[in-house]
Amino acid sequence: EPEVTQTPSHQVTQMGQEVILRCVPISNHLYFYWYRQILGQKVEFLVSFYNNEISEKSEIFDDQFSVERPDGSNFTLKIRSTKLEDSAMYFCASSESLPDTQYFGPGTRLTVL
């Protein structure tokens, strides 16, 4: 069964460093998303992406964040200068169409020291 994959599973970085989180969505899906979940808290929407551009972003997704689909398979989230409060689990998701089921990847745990 097709699945969303994410790498790395755990990333440790120093405050102020740049990180890139990678995702490979399900191949025939057209909509891509990033979410984050701080430990023990609810899931927060960051950004949705369609047709090679951002379709919506939350207030969390400030200028420090960017997304890219550099080729036909990868979907990346870049945090330019990490802060302590960026420590969280980051989930990538994809869906075939907008109202459809979103399939989530296993997540990347980001720890900022």
Next chain:
Amino acid sequence: ELKVEQNPLFLSMQEGKNYTIYCNYSTTSDRLYWYRQDPGKSLESLFVLLSNGAVKQEGRLMASLDTKARLSTLHITAAVHDLSATYFCAVKNTNAGKSTFGDGTTLTVKP
């Protein structure tokens, strides 16, 4: 701003009992999703509800949507230990992809 409230936030049940989790939201939407999350794991999609009166069932779980009341319910029938997890509802109120999640209901089913 869309707000999504779930209750209860914590639920401890005996095996074999029935219970309902409620998800209220503050603005008009006809797109509501239920997810399950096991500890330390990702989210698994359970139900997609896209119209008023929608009802979906899978095993011991049944979800419904009342868009006029801005309410969705997740009903658990004859709970078993394997249902222990955190359940999130999420609402989309735009056509561009943003979902707003509830705080989650952590369900523990005891023998």
